[in-house]
Amino acid sequence: MTAADWGLLMVAATAAGWVDAVVGGGGLILLPAILLVAPQLSQQAALATNKMTAVFGTFAAVVTFARKVALEWRVLVPAATLAAAASAAGAAAVSLIDRELFIPIIMVVLIGVAVLVTARPTIGTVAAKHPPTRRKVLTVVFLAAGGFGFYDGILGPGTGTFFIIAFATFLGTEFVRSAAMAKVLNLGSNIGALMFFAITGHVLWQLGAAMAVCNVIGAVLGSRTALARGAGFVRVVLLVVVVGMVVRLGWQQFG
Secondary structure, three states, X not given: OOHHHHHHHHHHHHHHHHHHHHHOOOHHHHHHHHHHHOOOOOHHHHHHHHHHHHXXXXXXXXXXXXXXXXXXXXXXXXXXXHHHHHHHHHHHOHHHOOHHHHHHHHHHHHHHHHHHHHHOOOOOOOOOOOOOOHHHHHHHHHHHHXXXXXXXXXXXXXXHHHHHHHHHHHOOOOHHHHHHHHHHHHHHHHHHHHHHHHHOOOOOHHHHHHHHHHHHHHHHHHHHHHHHXXXXXXXXXXXXXXXXXXXXXXXXXXX
16 A cells, blocks of 8 residues: 555544544444555455454543543443454354345434434433433343444444444433443444454454554544533534435445
């Protein structure tokens, strides 16, 4: 790759880190950039290198959020471990499942998310008056960890966004807290997929390391922006990213 190619990927990695820290979906920026700049790479290599980059950016976002948002680590750490296992299983199942079947389904889900957030403007912007029971928290968090973790390994786009919407909708948490919780579980799913791709020899370590530095910078800036600007700002970015996901997946499916 030329110096210009490397520069483009560094910019894309920074932007992806920012978006991913705020609402998830950073992979929809970085993965297409990798495939555009290096079309000779296999799909597995592109996915694997993207995951390596995402692990470091997500970890930086977790650290930044954790300094300002009180998190239930006794729930989130085991759930993140489950997300890692589910993501590794999803990555292993990639070759067994026709991924084309997933894209229309995910597009419908994303459109539903956009409609829900638009129709109910209080979701994620106002905390629930009555906190959920411990049982409900465990149920929602662990179901999300297993389901979205598997999805992250087998397909990936918007995993963090799905976590955020699930927590805001079913637990009544504000978007900023939902984003903080989502980053912990997304870190687990990223690590699980990366471990599988590393074992199978698909990771481009030098390229991934270079992009990881920029992704961390973007993630820290994105986390700080979300904390400073609040739930209303995150809601707007969420809607923009969801619409972007639908367009991107639609182009991939029908373009």
